[in-house]
Amino acid sequence: MDTRTAAQHFADTWQHGWTHHDTDAIIALYHDDAVHTSMPFRPPHRGKHAIAEYITWSFTGETHQKVTFATPIVDGDQAAIEFRVHAHDNGAPITLAGCVFVRFDPHGLAVRTRDYWHTTEGHH
Incomplete structure (x- = not known):
């Protein structure tokens, strides 16, 4: 696959999966031995199982989410994809923006x- x-499939699946908290759809995007780092100084999540646990944890308490992923910027075998989420986290409105x-x-x-990524209270 080019x-x-x-990258577009990744963005589309994450957008839909995050909106509907569909961890199974999202985790299908990853190789069995994939490594994910959420924020630069956190320890990495190694393997699909650890990534699935992180995604499930990150969705906890989040409701009424509106998720958008931008068109990927692609170079070689890599892509950069911006995203924005408007949600309620434990009842409080938040906006999350990241890449x-x-x-x-x-x-x-x-x-x-x-x-x-970074979050701010309220919807901006």
Whole structure:
């Protein structure tokens, strides 16, 4: 699968999966041995099981989410994809804005991902 197709599929699946808290759809995007780092100084999540646990944990308490992923910027086997989420976290409105960097294998699965994101209270 070419990287542009894989990256758009990644963005579309994450957008739908986050909106509907569909962890299974999201985790299907990752290679079994994938490594995900959420924020630069957190320890990485290694393997699909650890990534699924992190995603499930991150959705806890989040409701009424509106998620948008931008068109991926692709270079070689990598993509950068901005995202924005408007949600309620334990009842309080929040906005989360960030970017995910993804490296894909030849089959279009994510093998390494890392996020940079920030949240603010309210919807902006």
